Amino acid sequence: MRRSKYRRANSPAWFSGRRRIVVVAAAALAAFGGVVTVTQISSAGTKSQNNAGTNSALAACEKLQAPARSRLSTQTRKGxxxxxxxxxxxxxxxxxxxxxTTAQLQARCRDWVTKNVANQTNRGRGNGQGNNGGNNNGGNQGNNGGNNNGGNQGNNGGNNGGNASAAPSQAASSAPANNGGNNNGGNNNGGNNGGNQGNNGGNNNGGNNGGGAVTPPPGAGLGVLTNSCDTSNLEDHDGFQKGNRCVSTExxxxxxxxxxxxxxxxxxxxxxxxxxxxxxxxxxxxxxxxxxxxxxxxxxxxxxxxxxxxxxxxxxxxxxxxxxxxxxxxxxxxxxxxxxxxxxxxxxxxxxxxxxxxxxxxxxxxxxxxxxxxxxxxxxxxxxxxxxxxxxxxxxxxxx
Missing domain, CATH: 2.60.40.10 (Immunoglobulins)
Structure with a gap:
């Protein structure tokens, strides 16, 4: 599902609105976003950071509580x-x-974290795809061009492209980021320009075609009060029947x-x-x-x-x-x-x-x-x- 270009470019497609599904999403961003913005990082540091994000998300799961029962219709057969x-x-x-029940909510949450934070973060490192894009293509081509700096930049482009594509989202929204990292950073000779383009492509999640101009949102000039929960002072809606909440679902x-x-x-x-x-x-x-x-x-x-x-x-x-x-x-x-x-x-x-x-x-x-x-x-x-x-x-x- 294509995302609008006026949305924040560095927000993963699965994270729509200021605060997404339960508190887990905030921890999920820590697992993804923190890695995307770093250009040089050791594998040990990355692993530690990913574990910290996963542990934080799992800790949030343990705080979930079952909602109160709502009033039901009087004559309907139950269940x-x-x-x-x-x-x-x-x-x-x-x-x-x-x-x-509280146990069901917490179990579902832990399962979601395992599938969408821990596993996807590991996949985000591309199982070597992002690094290969930088090291093999960007690095080697950069050395052939006599520009070691370019090789490093190409590597960064590959890493960013790989990590950006790791966020759980629609296939269409993750593909541009991957292409931005691999094609620009990996295949454009690994030079400074190629590396920088790959880096930009990764940071922007491919949403703006490598950093194009941001277009006005729909309804611009009509006096729209708001189009997201970013401006709301209400709590996030959590999927249960509660009023005075803000729904961020697109x-x-x-x-x-x-x-x-x-x-x-x-x-x-x-x-x-x-x-x-x-x-x-x-x-x-x-x-x-x-x-x-x-x-x-x-x-x-x-x-x-x-x-x-x-x-x-x-x-x-x-x-x-x-x-x-x-x-x-x-x-x-x-x-x-x-x-x-x-x-x-x-x-x-x-x-x-x-x-x-x-x-x-x-x-x-x-x-x-x-x-x-x-x-x-x-x-x-x-x-x-x-x-x-x-x-x-x-x-x-x-x-x-």
């Missing part, structure tokens, strides 16, 4: 279950009841207008008796229903939107809540009577229909029953144009 003869998976309350991929998701409630009763089960038929188009990260496990607002063949991957939600006043917008905080997130690993460009089984509503009155699409982070999917209708529908059901 995760299947309907439609086992073909459809329903997650009650968007997985809010599936709360991770929006992600938006499809073409013809591929944007739509949703329609195609059949539902207008009137039912109390505590009587009924069915709501929901049709979706351009939604692959295969991405669901439980909110109670820390999967809320943490995944950017992802397309598959131009179609959004996600799921959809259905909820029913009582309306106390038909002439005013309802309060947002009461829990609904019914709420499920539907994931059945089906869906796509063609419309299809899923039957949602509501177990019954508990009190007489008018209920609002709604369905809406969600991406991997439970948000209504983005649209190419501002004047498109979101993938959302709502009906009223009278309960007697």
């Amino acid at each position: 995760t279950y299947t309907t439609n003869n086992g073909q459809v998976t329903q997650h009650a309350d968007d997985g809010a009841g599936d709360v991770a 929006f992600g991929e938006v499809g073409a207008a013809a591929n944007n998701p739509t949703l329609l409630i195609t059949n539902a009763p207008r009137q039912v008796n109390r505590n009587t089960p009924f069915t709501i038929q929901v049709s979706t188009r351009n939604l692959i229903r295969d991405r669901f990260l439980a909110a109670g496990q820390g999967g809320y607002y943490v995944e950017s939107s992802v397309l598959q063949n131009g179609i959004v991957r996600g799921h959809f939600h259905t909820a029913c809540r009582i309306l106390d006043n038909r002439n005013a917008a309802p309060a947002p905080d009461p829990v609904p009577a019914f709420f499920v997130a539907t994931e059945d690993r089906r869906g796509g460009a063609q419309p299809d229909t899923v039957a949602i089984q509501v177990p019954g509503l508990p009190q007489a009155g008018e209920f609002q029953c709604s369905s809406w699409a969600g991406d991997g982070s439970h948000r209504i999917p983005m649209m190419e144009r501002a004047n498109q209708t979101p993938a959302f529908d709502s009906i009223r059901v009278r309960v007697r």
Whole structure:
């Protein structure tokens, strides 16, 4: 996934925003960023620094604590279950009841550190690729040119290129850094110019094509209040259901207008008796229903939107809540009577229909029953144009 050129050039692509996933990311940067900015370093010093970064990240894992349980809908069957003869998976309350324990959080965190800090840092040294790029190409060519200094600079370019590509990120974002180090530092004769270019390429992570001009951000001149959490005084959002937090997850991929998701409630009763089960038929188009990260496990607002063949991957939600006043917008905080997130690993460009089984509503009155699409982070999917209708529908059901 290509990063915008106006972002800070020395930030790894997997680290979006001022403070990323838990406290671990800060320690991860220490493992990567500290190495990238050093041009001459001994292998022993590098190993010590990498170990320190890994140990710091692991120590942060031990401080994680399980979140408090959130309020759940009153009538929904609890947990995760299947309907439609086992073909459809329903997650009650968007997985809010599936709360991770402290032990689970800490174990997941340690596993992430092992895979993304310790291992990636070792790979960042290129398994010899970065050094080979500098020593074999830059070094030898520099000596052939009679410029030992150039050989050293070429080596630095190779090291920086190798380390920059080590950060866990999308392949597209790491490739320019690697090319910047190897091609410029390693292959451009190892001279001063070649070495310096390699060094610059490594430091800039290849984001600005070797140090090109920074372009203005989108919305420049419109009076945008902010476009990142760098300016927020709120705590970072951590993937759990907490308010007064700042979410740094990037929006992600938006499809073409013809591929944007739509949703329609195609059949539902207008009137039912109390505590009587009924069915709501929901049709979706351009939604692959295969991405669901439980909110109670820390999967809320943490995944950017992802397309598959131009179609959004996600799921959809259905909820029913009582309306106390038909002439005013309802309060947002009461829990609904019914709420499920539907994931059945089906869906796509063609419309299809899923039957949602509501177990019954508990009190007489008018209920609002709604369905809406969600991406991997439970948000209504983005649209190419501002004047498109979101993938959302709502009906009223009278309960007697």
